[in-house]
Amino acid sequence: MRKYLSYGMVGGSLNAFIGAVHRVGAAFESIATLSAGCFSTDSGRNRACGEFYRLDSERVYDDYIQMAKAEAARADGIDYVVIAAPNNVHYPVAKAFLENGIPVFCEKPLCFEIAQAEELKRIADEKGLPFCVNYSYTGNVMVKEARELIRQGYIGRVINVNAEYLQEYLVDDIGKGDQTMNTLSSWRKNPEVAGASNCVGDIGSHIENTVAYMTGLKLKRVTAVLDNFGQLLDLNANMLVEFEGGAHGVFCSSQVCVGHMNGLTVRIFGTEGAIEWVQENPNVLMVTKKGQPMQIYHRGMAYISPKAAAFSRLPTGHPEGVYEAFANMYTAWNRALLKRINGEKLTAEDLDFPNLNDGIAGVRFIQAAVKSSKAGGIWTEV
Amino acid sequence: MRKYLSYGMVGGSLNAFIGAVHRVGAAFESIATLSAGCFSTDSGRNRACGEFYRLDSERVYDDYIQMAKAEAARADGIDYVVIAAPNNVHYPVAKAFLENGIPVFCEKPLCFEIAQAEELKRIADEKGLPFCVNYSYTGNVMVKEARELIRQGYIGRVINVNAEYLQEYLVDDIGKGDQTMNTLSSWRKNPEVAGASNCVGDIGSHIENTVAYMTGLKLKRVTAVLDNFGQLLDLNANMLVEFEGGAHGVFCSSQVCVGHMNGLTVRIFGTEGAIEWVQENPNVLMVTKKGQPMQIYHRGMAYISPKAAAFSRLPTGHPEGVYEAFANMYTAWNRALLKRINGEKLTAEDLDFPNLNDGIAGVRFIQAAVKSSKAGGIWTEV
């Protein structure tokens, strides 16, 4: 019976902040060990990263296809691959590892095209391979608590959703023409690397997924207005949404809203109550029954539902943040993989991480938003 | 040279909360005295109100047309009338007083139809009569501070607006059929009394006006989704907006958002900075320059601009609220009327209160939102 896992990584070399977050997250519970990688298309960086993590040099690959094949062939090959590379390589990398029978833990968005996303799902289904799309905010304990409360009917039927994800860090790009190549996040503004959208793809997709995770609601259609402000891709997006069942809502994502650092705020309104979660203060949840005072739920207290509390690490009032949300993604993922390897039956609860269906929904949402905006802001099916 | 004013009131009898707010607001500076009224269509209530305020009984009128004529004919007739009655009588009452040469201080929304609004403006212009539409949130010192900062270019060019006005008090009306007649605010849900909209008309119109007051921007078009939830009029509205000049934004108004008491929040984003004002904590203003820390401006401090500070009454940290915002509406109005009566020249600054142009803009906004929603949520010119 296996108790430990080994994994490989594509992308995420030493200077890429998200790679480090994945490695810390995967290692949080000392169950998974980094054993192989293809960290960068720059060979020097790739080697340097492998050396820093003291990997066997033959398991540091210059080519991800070679890596997929070689690791699949080893008796001690990796149990899964983490894809922490830019958006445009998600699809081919994921496909390569799936085809070689290796489970995939992939950054979001899953890929560019709906057809690609569905292809990945088909392969994974055929081979029976687990796949996690890293909508990492779902790793937050209080996001899970929101989901549990809504599932239990605490707020009644959802009637309205108001969610936003606001940042200010690209405000200087406004009106300055095509500067896709000269800043740190420049790849995000380059359609060839980032896909059809910058702002909706990068952060708007978190709105869509977090709302879906909390409520279980599917988006039906969207009216979107994207502002490029002279760039190739969008920096700002305001959207009206309609869910299956008829509930309406608003999604706003922006990278030009001064005063907002990383402001993902989700408010779900129901017939009996409401729930609000603010990513920058993630250890609390505002929970209100109609006619009653707003309550501030704290992670770590006895009243938190068991399914959410299962992911809580520290006593109440001791902040857990982004690393711990990532760790929770890997907690669920690693445990599920161990069970699978050990031949244990996986329950729905074991699979509490976003999967290819969520990844497909995300691609559909991004595509619909871009399409709506290009058509002048008309209602577009998701 | 006159130093005091007398005014009359239509509507606002003893049991109407808004009437009392007007009377306290008008009296705050001890310049204006209530001298006449037609407080209620119920003769007993009308008389009781006149007696409570110790009015001359012959100046308590059963009919507002009679009041307009009689007061216009008296040597000591009222200097202006306050209209604090339900929406459907704003137009005929305002018209009656204007036609008798009496300035009008009218609750919002101004009236139901654009043509009515334009007619009132035509009469007022012809007779040279001042007219205030009581968008009372513009009376807040920190709303004025926001306006001044934006005028001075503090936040650069406005590129995005995110404003909402959320309440929960009608959540129990959802799915309960037509209950327009059986609750306190039932008239607001009755189209004959409230007009084409409940939620957009009552509170959404404050969003439109507060944004316009702060930024000077005009709405160009709107896409709106109104939810009636089984009532005759809307209880919830999500809107995308476009301003002249091209800036986009989102307006959300709702009376079914549990956990929100009277949540008017306005956020204006510019190329150089941003400003946020929250009505429930009205004595502060969040002001941010791009790349810099958010600053919390407090009313009453020396750094507040003179035009806003001119309306500040109490030292910093001593909360001023809704009554004081009303008082500020009357401060500007009363001072302007005294200047006019005394033959002094009125400057733009003297007229710092919403006028008939603002009232017309409000009616146009409500009409466009309703029209857009009825057409399935398409872009509609304002």
Add this chain to the structure above:
Amino acid sequence: MRKYLSYGMVGGSLNAFIGAVHRVGAAFESIATLSAGCFSTDSGRNRACGEFYRLDSERVYDDYIQMAKAEAARADGIDYVVIAAPNNVHYPVAKAFLENGIPVFCEKPLCFEIAQAEELKRIADEKGLPFCVNYSYTGNVMVKEARELIRQGYIGRVINVNAEYLQEYLVDDIGKGDQTMNTLSSWRKNPEVAGASNCVGDIGSHIENTVAYMTGLKLKRVTAVLDNFGQLLDLNANMLVEFEGGAHGVFCSSQVCVGHMNGLTVRIFGTEGAIEWVQENPNVLMVTKKGQPMQIYHRGMAYISPKAAAFSRLPTGHPEGVYEAFANMYTAWNRALLKRINGEKLTAEDLDFPNLNDGIAGVRFIQAAVKSSKAGGIWTEV
């Protein structure tokens, strides 16, 4: 049966902000009318104030003793006097009016010496005259709600108190020698006018009273450290307190704490729960049961207890501030005086305003704090 009252004022001329607050507060319910005054020791200012309020010129007095006698002698004399003058005249003015049989509504602190305070109480008791000491924060609806919840046992037995009143406005006085005469509030730093303490007397006394009002607890002893920073009186004070019954706590008052405008925050901790009120956001109350989420109570909601709700004017979410707290002080006071005049029996609930016992407690507290600090910060009986 009388329905209206008339009152006079000592102090509070046109340029004194607190005088205006009293006049607006007294007039909020249109029951009490200003009819006489001795507004300033400066005759010109005194007359100007009387003229502005259109008083009968013979009822504008240059001397408060003359005023007390003359008003007592008039058939239409004032029903009560409001003392809005600096601290040093509270005692002689209050005494003069009490001796002439006129009820007194007096600013805090009541007076300088315990003996003076007890003398005022003796006179008022002998003559059966109502007396209100204007600890105006007790006029806040949510302070009353705190009192009701604590009375009802919601938080169990009080075990700890943490209360502070922090301002920054005198920070520039630090280390600049005796500047008692050259700033707006200079009288507060002059022992002859302000008494034994500036900071504890002006704002620390509000801590003591608000805690006493909420909890019903009496202070037993205090250890205080007052910092004068080169001024004649204190600008900063940190205190440990012990209540009768054994509960401990901390009181901090300061006028040199940068970043704090008018920060009165009271936190009462009990064996079963806790309550927190913050003056700068006065329409809410934080209420927590042990082991449960903190709840944010809003003024105006149905769950507010009737005794507190009786003082609520506006719907929930419509901020009431300092003027409304003053208005509530006068609501209770005016109603009690009308009942008394009309020969009705007054209940304890009718007398929901701080009286001479509270005033005496305040003087005792200030004296004990100053005495403790002078003795090097030792425990001193209150």
Add this chain to the structure above:
Amino acid sequence: MRKYLSYGMVGGSLNAFIGAVHRVGAAFESIATLSAGCFSTDSGRNRACGEFYRLDSERVYDDYIQMAKAEAARADGIDYVVIAAPNNVHYPVAKAFLENGIPVFCEKPLCFEIAQAEELKRIADEKGLPFCVNYSYTGNVMVKEARELIRQGYIGRVINVNAEYLQEYLVDDIGKGDQTMNTLSSWRKNPEVAGASNCVGDIGSHIENTVAYMTGLKLKRVTAVLDNFGQLLDLNANMLVEFEGGAHGVFCSSQVCVGHMNGLTVRIFGTEGAIEWVQENPNVLMVTKKGQPMQIYHRGMAYISPKAAAFSRLPTGHPEGVYEAFANMYTAWNRALLKRINGEKLTAEDLDFPNLNDGIAGVRFIQAAVKSSKAGGIWTEV
């Protein structure tokens, strides 16, 4: 030239939450590896922990003295030991490792007696061994930013300090007699294990250290009132403090304050400005210049000073919490140890972690607080 470190741990077996936090923190940068341990006095637990971390079984010790000797004797022996055991063993364990020449990273409080603390310092000094006392809140980026701003004179001379650390989790212990043995944290209430104080020792000591770290000020004397509420040790403490140089302040620590989870709040007031940090929202810092608006500094922004920013891992608005603060403690510690091992010169900046002087100051503070309270709350030298 060494690039990696190995460490051992005393205490912190699998079921002790703090052990896991240390292990994650030490491993955050993939520089230090757990190689030896004496995790529990329970042999089974000790072995289980060693096995989980896949340690060489001969390096899992039943006895910490044996571990110190054996590891000191190995060529590949540990580079330092982490002490994550209860308070009462800090001293003997630290002494054993120091005497064997092994650097120590020790949980706070350092030990029970001042003499013990000074003995540890004498040994460490004689042997030239680094020693970190894990006042982990100093690992927060924004605590470091506060320190830098104060060092740079941003708030002028410190004149007043108001700091508190409030929790509710022991409120049920009130009045229930000696229950030292029956709850999770029972050892904290047992003087034999926890020392002279529970509440001041456990959390009050963090107040003392965080204030000292931010300001550089030394405590001179304290007046303390500790409440045991029927327990053997204190559950609540209110203290007045005086710093060398004359500034005064208040420290409050409590484990019975309902509504407070882990509320360490530090407010430092100076002649020119003020700084406030709240542990439960650790990524921001409130910074105010006198007369100016309060500013909300966010970790990760360009305006953060380089010395603080050096410890920032994630982009602004991505919360870092307790694990990351621990990681920062280890970042500084691990880097300093590598430099030392590699014979590089260590600067003051390299030693940015609390050392034995800080540990001694902590023991002195706890002793003085307990002594003051036992003497009836009199001023006691620290």
